[in-house]
Amino acid sequence: MTSTSKRRRQRAQRIALHFVLTVSWMLLLGSEYWSIHEERATALRSAQAQSLNLANSLAQHASDTLSIADAVLSGLVSRVEHDQGSSAARSAMHEFLVREARRSDRLHGIFIYAADGSWVSSSLDSTPRTHNNADRAYFKYHRDHRDALSLVGPPVQSRSDGSWVLTLSRRLNAPGGEFAGVVLVTLQLKYFHSYYSTFEVGPHGTIGMTNDDGIVMVRRPDKQGVIGTSIAGTSIYVTMRARKHGTATYRSPIDGVERISSFAPARPYPLTVLTGVSVDDALANWREAARQRIVVAALGCTLLLGVGIWLDLQLRRMHRNEAKLSTEAWVDALTGIANRRAFDHRLSRALQDAVRLEAPLSVLMIDVDHFKLYNDTYGHVNGDACLRLIAGAIAGCSRRSEDLAARYGGEEFGMILPHTDAAGALRLADAVRNAVAELGLM
Structure with missing residues (x-):
């Protein structure tokens, strides 16, 4: 083998070594990048699935809660309309309302209003005669609409104790079909807030409920001044109106936190439950795992570099030995000229x-x-x-x-x-x- 061919072979060996090391580096880094990327996607998918499952569960809970109130409301309307004009029935109504309200901790109160908005009876200990609810939106609606369907109103502050409540109401008709007043059941919003607080959604997670107009009914964590405000026009509201049920990532207009939010309707009522997990919380474990993988990858690259340097030195030493042996094979040791x-x-x-x-x-x-x-x-x-x-x-x-x-x-x-x-x-x-x-x- 000529010296030129030897040099070519030795150069090819070193190029092959460098190529193998470079490919190994790329494979190591590429596999780690792919793994980290896939783990991030998996973490987000898991957060989306958990958020959607929770939204479905809480939407069913909201629907069940309103169904309980609606059943009370339906029975009460039938009783009031049937017993109109009966003084005995009117005297027993208060006790009946008190018993019904105490049957569920979800109910705040039960109220009956006359056609002029004055209080006829309630589940309160005493029914104030000076209060009038003719200005309430639900009262105006039933006065102007003859349908017998229940109306879920926006959150209001109760005139009885000042707490925030969700209203469910129906129209009362006189025997001739004329408007005779309104029957109202109120649900404590603090009940929903307390119930939502039992679920773990992370340090920056939220659970909330809005009506179909985008009015915030409940929000956990509670933020001063949020109840009763509107999210209509925001990206999440537009998505909710378009898809009714699903998951989306958005930045909250209330606190600016980016969240993975799932929403589910509490049908047949015009309410939607939202659950949100912040992207940072959802990726917290992934970030820690990614940092560990990066450290391992860095150690692996360092090890590969060390092995590569060692192999290159060994290859150089082998080439020098080959050159020495080649020289000894063709050169006379005594004189230094060809043998x-x-x-x-x-x-x-x-x-x-x-x-x-x-x-x-x-x-x-x-x-x-x-x-x-x-x-x-x-x-x-x-x-x-x-x-x-x-x-x-x-x-x-x-x-x-x-x-x-x-x-x-x-x-x-x-x-x-x-x-x-x-x-x-x-x-x-x-x-x-x-x-x-x-x-x-x-």
Whole structure:
């Protein structure tokens, strides 16, 4: 194998090593990036699923709660309309309302209003006669509409105790169908807030309820001044109106927190329950895991770098050893010029080239006269020095790169002279003789 081909092979080995290390780095970093990305997506999907499940559950709870109130309302309307004009029934009504209100901690109160808005009866300990609810939105609605359906009104502050309540009301009709007043059941919004507080939605999570107009009915955590405000026109409201049921990521118009929010309708009532988990909370565990993966990846890359440096050093050392062995195989250790193996190898190639090109080829065989006597007289150390001087003189006469000067064995040397005829070889032989003579060794 020529030195050029060896260098090419060694270079290819180092390139292959660097390529393998680079690919390993890329695979390690790529796999970690993909894993981190997938784990993030999984964390978000999990948060979305949990949020939607909670929204569905709470929407059903809200529907069940209003159904209880609606059942009370329906029975009360039938009783009031049936017993109109009965003084005995009116005197027993208060006790009946008190009993009904106490049957469920979800109810705030039950009220009956006359056609002019005055209080007829209630579940309160005493019914104030000076209060009038003709200004309430639900009262105006029933006065102006003949339908017998229940109306879920926006949150209002109760005139009985000032607390926020959700209203569910129905129209009362006189025997002739005329408007006779309103029956009202109020639900405590603090009940919903307390119930929602039992669910874990993270440090920045929310649970809330709005009506179809976007009015905030309940919100946990409670924020001063939020109840009764509108989110109509916000991105989450637009999404809710378009999809009715689902999940979306949005930035809250109330506190500016980005949340994964799920919404579900509390049908058949015009209410929607929203549950929100902040994106930061949803990704908290993922971030910690991602930091750990990044540390592991960094350690892995460092390890790969260390292994790569070690392998590169080993490869360089191997190449140096190969070069040393190659030199020892083709170079005479004593004189530093080509040895017999190199001479024979070059001669074989030179003969083939000479035949192929029909070019002259000369070979000089040089024997150092009286060397044995010199060696015996001056000793082996001086004899070795003598051979080195002679080898240098012979090599100095070889001026072309294609010529080769070699130690053939003992005190014998040889020269291969491609493209050199006999006359040229004689001139070079004479030059070698003169160069050796000038050394003055004898």
